[in-house]
Amino acid sequence: MSKKKVLFTLISIIYLVSFLAFAKTELKMKTDATAMNKEAITLLKSGNYEKSLILSRRALSLAIFYKDNKLIASCYNTIAANFDQLSEYDKAFYYYHKGLAYANKTDDDVMKNWLNNNLGNIYCFDKKEYEKGIYYYKKALDYSAKINDPAQMVFTKINLTWAYFDISQFEKGLPYLKYLNKHHDKYGSPSTEVVLNMLNGMYNNFINDTKKSQFYFEKAISLGIQGNEKSDLSYSHLEFSKFLVKNGNFKDAYTNLSRYNTITEELNNEEKKSKANVAGINLQIDEYKREIDKIGNEFKTKEELLLQEQSTNKKIVITLTAVLILLFFVFYYYVQNAKLKHNNRLQDIQSKIQENLINATINGQELERKKIASFLHDNISALLSSAGMHLFAHISQNKNSSQEILNTKSILEQAHDQIRDLSHELMPSLLARFGLFEALSELCKKNSNSILQFEFYTPIDHMIRYEEEFEMKIYFIITELLNNTIKHSEAKNAKLSLKEYEGSLKIDTIDDGKGFDSNKFHILEGFGLNQIKARLNNLKGSIEINSEINKGTAIKIIVPIVYPKNATPAFPSQ
Known part of the structure; x- marks a missing residue:
């Protein structure tokens, strides 16, 4: 065997060893990223959204580095779910879309099903864009059928039925309702029984079957009171009040509407408290800052050790390869080193304009931003929400509302959205929180x-x-x-x-x-x-x-x- 063949054989062995070492290092870091995301999901389920966001973002960085599309999609879904729970629906919407884009590059139909369902929820219940929401629900339904998950099919069909009934398209929602009535006992969950009974009440109200409609509404309310689903209970009271108004029972209708308003106010207060807890994270930081630091340092130390190991392996391979090749190709390396020289020069310049600007002016601008953003969010936005709620109650009580009332409701909603966007633009909430x-x-x-x-x-x-x-x-x-x-x-x-x-x-x-x-x-x-x-x-x-x-x-x-x-x-x- 010639010396050249021996050299290339040695180089091949070195690269094989290096490849195995790099693969081992990459596997360790991917395992760490997966563990971070699982821990973030656990924290999300326990309501610890701040810690969950921190870990899921760290896991996302590693997943993107290694181009692991499944893990990237899962991390984006975790981040979006956190923002969803914090009622930051715009951010949740953005990250759900990002997650779906990466999930579509994989064969993970379970993740595609969840992401499509979550997007459908935001379109229907937050943005009120039902056509888009129904499109994503149907996509989710296709994936639940593909993975043969009857429980997910029941869950998605409940969302579809509710979406169609909410826009009075009862004929389109009826096939899904029939399926639910047939299969819910076997594949449904106790948490969706309130919604199912409410949907049956809505449909029987539509076909003017008063007796059945009242039975289902009362059953939905009874189950809702026994359970913990306040949101479903509030909607059951609202739909029952519409049924009672339709049948001339205005006293009971007003009672149910009041209960709906009371529960909705409780939910809004809970949401405000949740946001206040997030905004006031400094009040709790003494309790869990050490724990977060410990978790972060552990993962950071692991990353540094693995990167150091990878760097050491690279140096060994480069050194051995260079020594072996230099024995035979010294002249070749001299030529290559000469070719490495480059002629790129950038001219440096510093321009000084408007020197000695008054510091107080700049500080005043920042202070005004904070004051305006806080005032818009805490006062104007709250007033608009309250006005919208009262106006909605008025519309619910008066079947034939004037066009001016409906226009006023639409204008209030637009004003609320614009105030919220302006507040976030003046002072990003993520900057203050994280x-x-x-x-x-x-x-x-x-x-x-x-x-x-x-x-x-x-x-x-x-x-x-x-x-x-x-x-x-x-x-x-x-x-x-x-x-x-x-x-x-x-x-x-x-x-x-x-x-x-x-x-x-x-x-x-x-x-x-x-x-x-x-x-x-x-x-x-x-x-x-x-x-x-x-x-x-x-x-x-x-x-x-x-x-x-x-x-x-x-x-x-x-x-x-x-x-x-x-x-x-x-x-x-x-």
């Missing part, structure tokens, strides 16, 4: 689309929190940078990275857009840099902009970190 890094991760995901993809990277632990106003200023600086990229760069890819370095926060944004000549100062005007530099002056930070035409733009910001009072960094500088 901190800068979770908010930036969410910001990059929301701004990514088929034209421009934002990538977010930071080695800093997402649980680390800085001083509140510092986080807010950094968030709005980066928001302005991303807006500039979207509006002006014409890029396809952009990357945002944050690192801690010697007590400062280093922020880098890079895009592959059209760029500009950074030597020409006037080009920089109008890009929102006035607000950015004003905030940086306030924070004693600096900004450096490097760009070339057709080569993209790179922006580097360095800002001294401001930690909360009487606090020290949780981890050493990165």
Whole structure:
């Protein structure tokens, strides 16, 4: 055997050993990611949504890194379910869609069934877009039939029947109701008996079978009182009141409508308390912060050990391969090393505009944002909700409501949605609840689309929190940078990275857009840099902009970190 054959045989053995080592390392990290997601699901079921979100996002990062579509879909579903429970339906809707996109790339029909069902729920019960909701329910029904799960088929058909009956399409919902009446005893669950009886009451009311309708409504209410499904009980009272109004029993109708309003108010109060608990996480942080830190550190240590092991294996392979090849191809490596030189130089420029901006002006802007957002959410939005509820009660009591009343109801709903969106835009709730890094991760995901993809990277632990106003200023600086990229760069890819370095926060944004000549100062005007530099002056930070035409733009910001009072960094500088 020639020396060359011996060399290539040795190289093949080395790469085989390396491949097995890398496969073992990858399997360990995938196992950790799966364990994180399972723990997040357990925390979700127990109502510990904050911890569940933290773990599911960490699991998602690993799943995306290893391109495991099943695990990615499962993580997105867990994140969406958390937001669903927190009544953050827009975020839940976004993540359910993301999860379905990845689930559709797999053969996991169980996950596809759940995601389609969840999307149907949001379309029907939150967005009131019944046609879309029914479409997703039918998709879920197809997958439940495909996996031959009768319990899921019963569950989905209850949703379909309710959706059709809610828009008075009783003929379309009737086949599903017949199926439920036939199979629910065998495959249904006690938690859906209230809904089934309510649906039977609604249908018999539609066909004017008064006796049966009253029987089913009363049975639904009786089961609802015995159980814990307040929401189903409230809807049963509402539909029963409609039946009683139709039959002229206005006294009992008013009683049932009052019960519906009382239970609905209780549910709303519980939802407000849940949101208050989430918003006031600092009140509970002493109880579980150590536990979260412990879990995060354990997984972080495992990741670091596995990455270190992987890096060591790579170094061994590279070293051995280089030594063996250098014995025979020294000249070849000299040539390759000569070809590695490149001639890419970016001209550095710093432009200073509007120096000595008044710090109080910037602080006032941020304070007004918080005050306005809080006022809109806590006062105006609550008043609109209350007005809508009273108006709905009036419409329910008066069968022939005027068009002006209906128009008023629609206007109130639009105003409520716009107030909520404006409040979130002025002061993102994720920033206050989970901190800068979770908010930036969410910001990059929301701004990514088929034209421009934002990538977010930071080695800093997402649980680390800085001083509140510092986080807010950094968030709005980066928001302005991303807006500039979207509006002006014409890029396809952009990357945002944050690192801690010697007590400062280093922020880098890079895009592959059209760029500009950074030597020409006037080009920089109008890009929102006035607000950015004003905030940086306030924070004693600096900004450096490097760009070339057709080569993209790179922006580097360095800002001294401001930690909360009487606090020290949780981890050493990165």
